[in-house]
Amino acid sequence: MSDTTTPGANYRIAILDDPDAIRKQHARMRPIADRPKGTLVVHEIYASIQGESTFAGLPCTFIRLTGCPLRCRWCDTPHSFKEGDPMSIDAILEEVENLSPQLVEVTGGEPLSHPECDELLKRLADTGRKVLLETSGALPIDSVDPRVTIILDMKCPSSGELESNHYPNLAKLKPGDEVKFVMGDRVDFDWSVDLVRKHDLTRQPVLFSPIYGELTHKQLADWIMETGLPIRLQVALHKVIWGPDVRGV
Numbered sequence: 573m574s575d576t577t578t579p580g581a582n583y584r585i586a587i588l589d590d591p592d593a594i595r596k597q598h599a600r601m602r603p604i605a606d607r608p609k610g611t612l613v614v615h616e617i618y619a620s621i622q623g624e625s626t627f628a629g630l631p632c633t634f635i636r637l638t639g640c641p642l643r644c645r646w647c648d649t650p651h652s653f654k655e656g657d658p659m660s661i662d663a664i665l666e667e668v669e670n671l672s673p674q675l676v677e678v679t680g681g682e683p684l685s686h687p688e689c690d691e692l693l694k695r696l697a698d699t700g701r702k703v704l705l706e707t708s709g710a711l712p713i714d715s716v717d718p719r720v721t722i723i724l725d726m727k728c729p730s731s732g733e734l735e736s737n738h739y740p741n742l743a744k745l746k747p748g749d750e751v752k753f754v755m756g757d758r759v760d761f762d763w764s765v766d767l768v769r770k771h772d773l774t775r776q777p778v779l780f781s782p783i784y785g786e787l788t789h790k791q792l793a794d795w796i797m798e799t800g801l802p803i804r805l806q807v808a809l810h811k812v813i814w815g816p817d818v819r820g821v
Contacts, residue, residue, distance in 0.1 A: 581605070584685045585641040586710040586736045593735070597641035601685060603654040604639040611658035612686045613638035615651070619671040623810030625723050625750055626777050627704065631673040635664060637689065640682040642708055644731040646754065646783045652681040661692050668696070677704040684711040693720050706752075710736040713744055722749040723779075726767065728760035730783075742771045749776050752806070756783040761795050765803075774802050781806040 583604055585597040604613040615636040622632035636649070638656030668676060676696055683689045684707050696703045697719040705716060706723045710733070713722055724741060727733040731754070745751065751773050753764040761780070768778055780803050782792045789807060796803050 584711050607658040612688050613656040614659045615656040617667045623808050628809050630675050632675040633671045633673045635678045637680045637683045639685050642733045644733050675702045679706040682708050690715045693717050713741050725752045728755050730756040730760050752779045754781045756786040778803045779806040
């Protein structure tokens with residue numbers, strides 16, 4: 573996979589060696605392609621309990637951006653692929669200001685598919701809030717403000733998007749960033765453990781999460797214990813509280 577993005581477009585995609593895969597990504601980004609200059613297409617902004625990462629359990633404001641060049645088999649937010657309205661950064665910040673949590677997460681979709689996301693993250697960090705970015709890891713993280721905590725969601729084999737992983741990102745993670753793996757079977761687990769060991773990823777928090785309804789927490793816990801590695805079993809707390817199909821939580 574190349575580490576470049578599409579020149580001349582107002583969105584970013586992962587550039588792969590397969591021309592057909594590139595065409596599919598361009599088609600997937602049409603919902604945000606014609607937005608007004610300087611805006612981001614926002615699917616939703618809401619306050620809830622953070623369900624994942626080492627910040628799980630804390631009140632958090634979520635900014636979910638529309639659009640994603642990937643199509644993970646197990647994606648639990650497909651409604652974010654197309655639904656949303658263009659908003660300026662000032663308008664987004666005003667909505668965030670009206671909500672109380674001092675923890676803010678920008679997610680998607682794939683938030684970095686909006687080039688304007690870099691400026692949004694910077695402006696959020698300027699407010700003094702703790703800012704998280706959840707990104708698929710398919711797009712380079714070089715331009716992300718260093719004050720932002722990156723949660724890098726590496727794609728396991730069963731996701732169907734293994735080839736989209738941008739592996740140079742792993743060397744650019746800073747202290748405090750986190751790496752997340754969502755897995756559905758032992759193949760995914762073994763692949764993830766190999767990657768953790770190869771890149772010495774336990775220098776930051778490593779999160780293993782089961783695909784809801786496919787792999788049990790108990791089975792994943794047993795496998796983690798076999799490794800001897802300081803890997804965190806991640807429970808999607810919001811799904812435990814409100815159920816797997818409730819939106820806006």
